[in-house]
Amino acid sequence: MRYSTYFLGCRVNQAEIEFFEDKLLKLGFEPSKDGKADIIIFNTCAVTNKAEKESYRLIRKIFATNPSSKIFITGCIVPLNKSFINQVKERIVQDNEVLKKNVDNIYIIPSTQKEKVIEIIEKEIIDKPHFDSLEISPKFIQRSKYYIKVQDGCNHFCTFCIIPYTRGRSRSKPVEQVVNEIKDICKNIGNNSDFGAEITLTGICLGEYGLDINTSLAKLLKAIIPYIPENARVRLSSMDLITLDEELIEVMASSPKICKFLHLSLQSGSNRILKLMKRNYTIEQYLDIIDKLYKTIPDLGISTDIIVGFPTETEEDFNLTLEAAKKAKFHRIHIFPFSFRPYTFAYQKMRHIKIDHEKVKEFEKKLMILSLEQSKNFITERQGKEYDILVEEGGYGYTHNFIRIKTNVDKVNCFVKVKIDGIEEEKGNFAVAKGLVTLPV
Known part of the structure; x- marks a missing residue:
């Protein structure tokens, strides 16, 4: 069985999605490569009106292309007051007959009860005994x-x-x-x-x-x-x-x-x-x-x-x-x-x-x-100063104090020492520094 995960918003939402991914891998699921999956988990954001609207837009898009999938909606669009949970479903399906027909495939899980996502998958979908939601699962994927x-x-x-x-x-x-x-x-x-x-x-x-x-x-x-x-x-x-x-x-x-x-x-x-x-x-x-x-x-x-x-x-x-x-x-x-x-x-x-x-x-x-x-x-102010950066895709990386730096390093997921050599580019409301590689860390 395959899974897909989505999130909007803060680092906490990202951390929670990584938790779900590790649990699903441990249960034998495989990540989807084309967006179509048996299990879909979406960790939403509602900190602003714009984020909430985008969450609902993405939910409807995901559901429309995966009408037979089991879709778990959690995160901050889900209120703690249970009386409002049905309103979330109603807003998702609106007047779409296909979505209404498959509405039972949608699970609405409050943020304070996220462990229930795994419980439901174990008990109702793959019929495996529940394990402790606080159990530490190994990190299956080596990440930077x-x-x-x-x-x-x-x-x-x-x-x-x-x-x-x-x-x-x-x-x-x-x-x-x-x-x-x-x-x-x-x-x-x-x-x-x-x-x-x-x-x-x-x-x-x-x-x-x-x-x-x-x-x-x-x-x-x-x-x-x-x-x-x-x-x-x-x-x-x-x-x-x-x-x-x-x-x-x-x-x-x-x-x-x-x-x-x-x-x-x-x-x-x-x-x-x-x-x-x-x-x-x-x-x-x-x-x-x-x-x-x-x-x-x-x-x-x-x-x-x-x-x-x-x-x-x-x-x-x-x-x-x-x-x-x-x-x-x-x-x-x-x-x-x-x-x-x-x-x-x-x-x-x-x-x-x-x-x-x-x-x-x-x-x-x-x-x-x-x-x-x-x-x-x-x-x-830091022109000529040396920093260790963790290189990501495209040769970019961050210093310890969160300066984004562009280098010409081909490798990724490694530390290199760079010297700041001016400004490489501007990205909206922040600048990217140019980094001259001096040596690997």
Whole structure:
């Protein structure tokens, strides 16, 4: 039997898809090469209105070309409230008679119950006894990039965000389980200098790791670092600034195996808007911590998320955001036009407020220009500096602080040492550096 997997959105969704793929391989499934499969799993995204619409569009496209397949829909378009699940099915099939006829082939699984995907496949499709959903399956495919989900859910309930309503409260994977997964992956990576790998720890609120099990992200890093071979490194996915603590900063600064890069969402540079968003920090607090990070962690790179067009945002508010982004020296800015999301405070209390979409486009354009400018500055300041990069297809790779570099290396999935030699090209809101290879790592 064959399977296909799809995902939209964050690194957590990608990590979950890799988990499903490993489980299916262990159960004897083979990956589809043409998109047609017996089992299809789609991990959706609903963090913005655009992402939700794209999720439904892809679901209908997949289902239309695979009407007899068993299709599992999970991720953030699936609300935790069971009474809404049928609405998801209704929206998928709409008025399409073929889809209506095969609607029983669709399984809608909430994000907090993803293990049920494998349970259903075992019990109803291949009739095999269920194994523990927390069992560590071997990594069947040697990859250069691995994503391990160590945390899920969120306790913050920012007024614009749907995630707590689709993924539930924050919860952490036990340290022992993460260590076992790391050991498993590192066996697959080996110590071959001709092969390199990067392991990314992911979570919806990664910095909250351990709050529910009496530990911390810093302690988790200390537990896994001894098992990381010389030809591998660890990267952290996005987190909230308020979850950074002294111990985590010290571990990042002192360990050469941890990439010196952080993605710390700002969302706005206006204290008035931050308060409306319920972000739990002021811009002054944010910039103070950013300044400390730059002083403590050598050669640190920082990127961020910013929302434009939050209800009642004015030109003055936006200018404060521009100023904050300049002071923080982000070398990449991810820009999200605001959209009302169901269940959220903003949706319930503010959706009567009209959004000036032309003004939002103007704000977005200004941030794009600033992001590109600061990306180029970050590269130029490191002209002539040497970095180890993990080479991917096309000769591209990333430094530890997340500069994308183009080289003329033919091999892939290996580390090489390169010297930054100016700017190779511009890609939307960030620049790509030119790298001169000096020697393999």
